[in-house]
Amino acid sequence: MNARDTESRVERALRQMGTAVVLVEEPAHVETRRDRHLGVLTSFAVHTFERRKSRRRWLAGAAIAACALAAAVLAVRLNGAPLRSDGTSSLAAVRAIEGTVLVAQRDQPLGAVARLPFPMGMDDRIATADGIASVDLASGATVTLDPRAELAFGATTNAGSARAEHLRLRAGRVRLHVPKLGTGSLDVTTPDACVTVHGTTFLVEVRKADPATGAPAATTVSVIEGRVSVRSAEQEVFIGPGASWSSAPATPPVVETEPSPPASVAPAPPGRPLPSSTLSEETRLFRAAVLARKSGDPRRAADLLSRLLSRYPTSPLAAEARAERERALADEAKSPNR
Amino acid sequence: MRSGPAAILRVVRGGARGTPARVSDADIIEAFAAGDRRAATLVYDRLVGVVDATLFRVIGRRESDHDDLIQASFEQIILTLSRKSFAGGCSLTGWAASIACHVGLNAIRSRTRARRVFVPQSDLSETRAEALEAESAQATGAFDIEAQVEARREIDRVRRHLADMDPTRAETVMLHDVFAVSLAETARLTGVSMAAAQSRLVRGRRELRERMAATPGREVDGEP
Numbered sequence: 377m378n379a380r381d382t383e384s385r386v387e388r389a390l391r392q393m394g395t396a397v398v399l400v401e402e403p404a405h406v407e408t409r410r411d412r413h414l415g416v417l418t419s420f421a422v423h424t425f426e427r428r429k430s431r432r433r434w435l436a437g438a439a440i441a442a443c444a445l446a447a448a449v450l451a452v453r454l455n456g457a458p459l460r461s462d463g464t465s466s467l468a469a470v471r472a473i474e475g476t477v478l479v480a481q482r483d484q485p486l487g488a489v490a491r492l493p494f495p496m497g498m499d500d501r502i503a504t505a506d507g508i509a510s511v512d513l514a515s516g517a518t519v520t521l522d523p524r525a526e527l528a529f530g531a532t533t534n535a536g537s538a539r540a541e542h543l544r545l546r547a548g549r550v551r552l553h554v555p556k557l558g559t560g561s562l563d564v565t566t567p568d569a570c571v572t573v574h575g576t577t578f579l580v581e582v583r584k585a586d587p588a589t590g591a592p593a594a595t596t597v598s599v600i601e602g603r604v605s606v607r608s609a610e611q612e613v614f615i616g617p618g619a620s621w622s623s624a625p626a627t628p629p630v631v632e633t634e635p636s637p638p639a640s641v642a643p644a645p646p647g648r649p650l651p652s653s654t655l656s657e658e659t660r661l662f663r664a665a666v667l668a669r670k671s672g673d674p675r676r677a678a679d680l681l682s683r684l685l686s687r688y689p690t691s692p693l694a695a696e697a698r699a700e701r702e703r704a705l706a707d708e709a710k711s712p713n714r
Numbered sequence: 715m716r717s718g719p720a721a722i723l724r725v726v727r728g729g730a731r732g733t734p735a736r737v738s739d740a741d742i743i744e745a746f747a748a749g750d751r752r753a754a755t756l757v758y759d760r761l762v763g764v765v766d767a768t769l770f771r772v773i774g775r776r777e778s779d780h781d782d783l784i785q786a787s788f789e790q791i792i793l794t795l796s797r798k799s800f801a802g803g804c805s806l807t808g809w810a811a812s813i814a815c816h817v818g819l820n821a822i823r824s825r826t827r828a829r830r831v832f833v834p835q836s837d838l839s840e841t842r843a844e845a846l847e848a849e850s851a852q853a854t855g856a857f858d859i860e861a862q863v864e865a866r867r868e869i870d871r872v873r874r875h876l877a878d879m880d881p882t883r884a885e886t887v888m889l890h891d892v893f894a895v896s897l898a899e900t901a902r903l904t905g906v907s908m909a910a911a912q913s914r915l916v917r918g919r920r921e922l923r924e925r926m927a928a929t930p931g932r933e934v935d936g937e938p
Binding site: 379383389390393396409413418421428 | 749755793869892
């Protein structure tokens with residue numbers, strides 16, 4: 377039997393199936409079957425309707441539960457940290473301290489840190505007498521307080537998905553390392569300036585007025601990485617890597633010999649010169665060393681860092697400078713030109 | 715002698731019980747969406763004819779479980795309409811026919827599996843009746859009856875091969891080649907694209923021809 381024959385047989389059979397006469401059934405049987413089927417099918421339909429209703433109720437309940445869970449997760453995420461002992465949410469936590477460090481909740485008097493991590497909330501303060509402290513913020517930023525610094529935590533504000541953290545530096549020097557915050561921001565307010573950042577490493581110092589010399593209070597900002605904006609006296613300036621800014625008047629302007637700031641970054645404006653702070657020089661040396669090591673000159677990097685450490689042994693950059701010098705020396709040891 | 719136009723006679727379904735109002739597809743779908751208790755009655759009265767005829771043609775006869783197959787088809791129809799998962803895009807009757815076709819092929823498949831274990835009494839009597847028919851035809855010289863019996867056997871073999879094939883291909887062949895549903899409608903009823911339906915049709919026809927060519931002529935019932 378060939379393929380064509382088989383094909384015609386199949387076609388014929390299929391056609392006959394489709395055109396087969398459907399025999400008429402006995403009307404009595406049809407009626408009986410209808411009654412029986414409708415009894416079963418009606419209850420089946422009602423049962424499915426009931427199941428559909430209960431499923432809808434279950435879905436609504438599940439949706440409400442999911443919304444409640446999402447709201448709870450969102451609330452925890454927005455608050456950023458676990459609750460404090462008084463039940464309010466914390467904005468930051470003191471992770472490490474060395475020496476005498478005091479903390480205060482709102483208007484309470486300052487007291488010793490009872491345990492670590494120590495949660496900090498809105499309007500709480502931390503003050504380092506002769507010690508240093510490291511504080512983690514909810515956004516992931518890290519604040520290191522030098523001795524004799526005092527910092528207060530402002531309320532965290534949320535505008536849509538953007539989250540803004542606010543710190544108030546009352547005295548002393550803090551070093552901040554801020555990860556990329558996306559749409560969020562962090563600002564440090566001093567008595568005469570406000571520094572806003574979106575992801576960088578920088579230092580802020582508040583120098584109190586000195587009645588003996590007549591020097592007024594001043595704020596100094598020095599940027600190590602990234603870019604920050606400083607708003608003071610109704611002016612806003614942007615500071616890039618290696619640059620510094622100060623609110624103190626009548627001191628020589630900063631000279632940035634190495635490295636040059638990017639073209640888009642404005643150096644400290646001429647009308648706002650640096651005070652007699654060593655911070656900018658410390659930053660300049662540190663940054664020059666980092667660039668030297670990255671450009672393949674570990675010997676020069678080690679020299680610069682040694683100079684930084686010998687001139688400014690109490691610099692807030694000292695710890696990082698030592699680590700960087702170790703890396704530079706290791707690079708030099710591995711260098712084939714040695 | 716009376717003159718004028720001849721009287722036109724027409725068949726009235728339901729006779730003295732009165733003609734039920736015509737219910738549209740949209741009315742039935744709406745009744746299911748609203749959870750109306752009369753929905754099952756509406757859909758049954760509307761579709762029982764097409765479900766019964768489809769099952770008859772797919773299986774070839776009304777067997778003892780015919781009423782159960784009708785009920786199974788309607789349960790599937792009611793379930794789909796209750797869940798509001800009837801996609802639309804085709805008529806309820808065409809969709810009901812495709813469900814009945816599916817149920818019918820499943821029934822043939824399960825019977826074929828059962829026959830591999832035992833031969834039901836109904837099949838034995840049927841085979842015997844066919845043999846008597848053939849003997850009678852030979853005795854009277856009515857060879858067309860023998861041809862009819864052979865044709866009936868051929869159709870049964872096609873049915874069983876279809877039941878053994880991949881269900882998606884078999885249903886596509888059934889809808890298109892047996893029930894003369896257009897390719898576009900077949901695609902909608904089986905929930906696939908036109909290209910996929912075309913592919914299933916071509917592959918299904920080829921597989922069916924190969925199976926038929928591999929088992930030519932008469933064979934033992936239940937073992938295609």
